[in-house]
Amino acid sequence: MRILILGAGKMGTFFTDALCMQHEVALFDIDQKKLRFVFNTIRITDPKEIEEFNPELVINASTVKYTINAFKMILPYVNEKCILSDIASVKTGLPEFYAQAKHPFVSTHPMFGPTFANLSDLSSQYAIIISESDHLGKVFFKDLYQTLHLNIFEYTFLEHDETIAYSLSIPFVSTLVFTGVMKPQEAPGTTFKKHMAIARGLLSEDDYLLTEILFNPHTPEQVEKICAQMDRLLTIIKNKDSEALKNYLVESRKNIQ
DSSP states (O other), rough: EEEEEEHHHHHHHHHHHHTTTTTTEEOOOOGGGGGGOOOEEEEETTTTTTHHHHHHHEOOOOOOGGGGHHHHOOOOOOOOEEEEEEEEOOTTTTHHHHHHSSSEEEEEEEEEOTTTTTTTTOOOOOOEETTTTOOOOOHHHHHHHHHOOOOOEEOOOHHHHHHHHHIIIIHHHHHHHHTOOOOOOOOOHHHHHHHHHOOOOOHTOOOHHHHHTTTOOHHHHHHHHHHHHHHHHHHHHHHHHHHHHHHHHHHHHHTTO
């Protein structure tokens, strides 16, 4: 299959490496420097060259801020049967875009990032495939993600956004609260250092991505749950209520079993 990948960032080059030995792959990025080290791949910097490549599948690995704009840039140069796909962690606006584009599409979300995941072993990681996607696109990504040993789930666009609000918003908000009270430590403990590493990784992400995840319509409900738990814990601590703390710890341990 002829596959065009948009964006030579970390995920774009990851998918290029994963696909270039079994498929004819082209990688498009307007920044030529980002294309220097790709292997067994056609390098494209001018969208007009896409028409000659004539992709059968486009994988949009641009950052969330530019996902739809990247699609719009290349649409004049792909045929009407070309499958459009995205791997965006935030699907805002994509259902509407796909409806207007009138191309077959498949939307997925590999639930791992190059910041934290061990890309050489993804067996403990997850991927979501959007159920409204076209059949052939879903088959392709199911095969790809199975080859990568990912755990695959199928959700609707709405279910995906609800899941992301829970699985990303809660740790993101908790980490941002941690950094909000941060001060330098000359002799940090092990737990502190682990939290610090997570915080640095999170804050190295694109601001737009963080904004879109935190502004997910389902995020406020999750943040309210965090606030309620903080209020409960603060009351226990202020009252030095050993029995209440014991019960709280029992509940907490059950939640992570």
